[in-house]
Amino acid sequence: MEQSQKKAPEPYAKQPSQIIYYGVPGCGKSHAVDEEINKAINEYNEGKTDGDKISYEDQVKRIVFHPDYGNADFIGQIMPKIRERGGVDYVFKPGPFSQILRKAYLNSSKPYFLVIEEINRGNAAAIFGEMFQLLDRIKDNKKDKNGYGPGWSSYSILNDDVNDYIRDIKAYEKSDHSGCVKPNHPKDMLDGNGNPVDSPDANGKKEIDFSTATSYCSLELILRGFDSPQIFRESTAIRLPPNLSIYATMNTSDQNVFTLDNAFQRRWEMKQIPNDWKNTGDSAAQYCRTIKKVKKTESGEESVDTNVQWGDFRKAINEVIMDSAQANGLSSMEDKRLGGWFYTESDNFAEKVLKYLWDDAFKFDRKTQFGEIKTLEDLVKEFNKVGFKVFKADAISKLQRDSLTTPDTPAQNDTSVTNG
Known part of the structure; x- marks a missing residue:
C-alpha cells in the first residue's frame, strides 16, 4: 500500500545538551533541569498555533537509576507474549531510551529530552552498555564521511532490536511521525530480493496485510544535516540525533552508590548547582x-x-x-x-x-x-x-532563646531574617 508523499518540517535547529547537574541534597538540581527543558519548549512554541505546540509530557522521558536498574530496563528486552489463539511470541519490549530515541528520529523538527535522576545510584556504564559509545557527539560544524553533522553521535551502534522498534508498524500507527516522509512495505511482506510478495485481489489491486506485519522494510526520514530524506533500513546503525538532549542529576554526597568513571564523565558537560536560595524556586x-x-x-x-x-x-x-x-x-x-x-x-x-x-x-x-x-x-x-x-x-x-526551651512555650528566633 503506497503512502502519499508529504512535506515534512525542517529539522530542529538547536544543538543538543548533554549535562550532569550535581550538588548537595536539595540544592535544586531537578529544578534546574526543568527550567532548561521548559525554556526550550517555550521557545519552540513561540508563534505557533495551539495545534502545533508541544508539551512537557510529550517531549520528556524521565527515569531514575537505582542499584537494581539494568541495561534491559533502560534499552529494552525480549519478552514472551501469549497469542490470543494460543502459543507464545517473543517480542521486544522497549525501554525509555528506545522510546525517546524513536520519537526523536521520527519527529526531527521537535526537541526531545531524556532525564536521568540519580545517575550515580545505578551502575551507569552497565546500564548504558554499548549505548555508552553514542554519548560522544560531533561538534564544531564538522561532518563525518557518512554526512552526519553537529549534534549526531560521533560513532554508531548496530542494534537489531532498537532498529526494528524504530520501524515498528504498530508503534508508527500509535504515535506522531511528522519527520517521516514515507514508510515502505513491511519487511515481513518482502521476498528475498526485497520485492513485495502480496498478491492481487479479485479486482487486480494489491493489498498488504498489515495485521500480520511487524515492521516496515524502511522509513524515509527527514534528518538534520542531510539535503534529502534518508532511508532508515534494517541495516542502519543507531546514533543519537541532534534533537535529543540528555540531562542527568546526582547527589555527590550519597553513600553506597556507584562512581562515575572519568571515561563516562568526559562525555558530559558537568554543572554544579550552587547551594543558593535562588536555585530552589520559591x-x-x-x-x-x-x-x-x-x-x-x-x-x-x-x-x-x-x-x-x-x-x-x-x-x-x-x-x-x-x-x-x-x-x-x-x-x-x-x-x-x-x-x-x-x-x-x-x-x-x-x-x-x-x-x-x-x-x-x-x-x-x-x-x-x-x-x-x-x-x-x-x-x-x-x-x-x-x-x-x-x-x-x-x-x-542561639537561634532559640535560653529561657524558652520547652514544647509548651514557643521559642523565639533572635536572628535577622533575610529572604533568598
Whole structure:
C-alpha cells in the first residue's frame, strides 16, 4: 500500500545538551533541569498555533537509576507474549531510551529530552552498555564521511532490536511521525530480493496485510544535516540525533552508590548547582518556613512551632558542618551541606534533618555536636523536649532563646531574617 508523499518540517535547529547537574541534597538540581527543558519548549512554541505546540509530557522521558536498574530496563528486552489463539511470541519490549530515541528520529523538527535522576545510584556504564559509545557527539560544524553533522553521535551502534522498534508498524500507527516522509512495505511482506510478495485481489489491486506485519522494510526520514530524506533500513546503525538532549542529576554526597568513571564523565558537560536560595524556586517562602517539633499530648502528638526559620538554621548548620570537617581533617564534607529543599513543610524535622546530621554529616563528630547523647532515638526525644539546645554549637543553640526551651512555650528566633 503506497503512502502519499508529504512535506515534512525542517529539522530542529538547536544543538543538543548533554549535562550532569550535581550538588548537595536539595540544592535544586531537578529544578534546574526543568527550567532548561521548559525554556526550550517555550521557545519552540513561540508563534505557533495551539495545534502545533508541544508539551512537557510529550517531549520528556524521565527515569531514575537505582542499584537494581539494568541495561534491559533502560534499552529494552525480549519478552514472551501469549497469542490470543494460543502459543507464545517473543517480542521486544522497549525501554525509555528506545522510546525517546524513536520519537526523536521520527519527529526531527521537535526537541526531545531524556532525564536521568540519580545517575550515580545505578551502575551507569552497565546500564548504558554499548549505548555508552553514542554519548560522544560531533561538534564544531564538522561532518563525518557518512554526512552526519553537529549534534549526531560521533560513532554508531548496530542494534537489531532498537532498529526494528524504530520501524515498528504498530508503534508508527500509535504515535506522531511528522519527520517521516514515507514508510515502505513491511519487511515481513518482502521476498528475498526485497520485492513485495502480496498478491492481487479479485479486482487486480494489491493489498498488504498489515495485521500480520511487524515492521516496515524502511522509513524515509527527514534528518538534520542531510539535503534529502534518508532511508532508515534494517541495516542502519543507531546514533543519537541532534534533537535529543540528555540531562542527568546526582547527589555527590550519597553513600553506597556507584562512581562515575572519568571515561563516562568526559562525555558530559558537568554543572554544579550552587547551594543558593535562588536555585530552589520559591526561595523567600522556603527560607521563612518555621521549623516544628513534636509535643506529646494525651490524645497523641501535635506540632509546635520553634519559631526558628529553616533559612536561618540551614545557614548556621552548613557553617558548622564545614567547621567540623576542618577540625577533623575531612576533605570531602562540602557536599554534606543541606540544600534549600532538603526540608519541606510536610517533613518531620527531627526524623529527617537530625537523622541526616546524626547518620551522615556528623557521623564522626557526634560527641562534639551533641554532647553525651548516645543514640538517634535520644536525640529526637531531646529535640522535641528542648528544641535547638540539643546542639552544642553556639551558632545553632542561639537561634532559640535560653529561657524558652520547652514544647509548651514557643521559642523565639533572635536572628535577622533575610529572604533568598
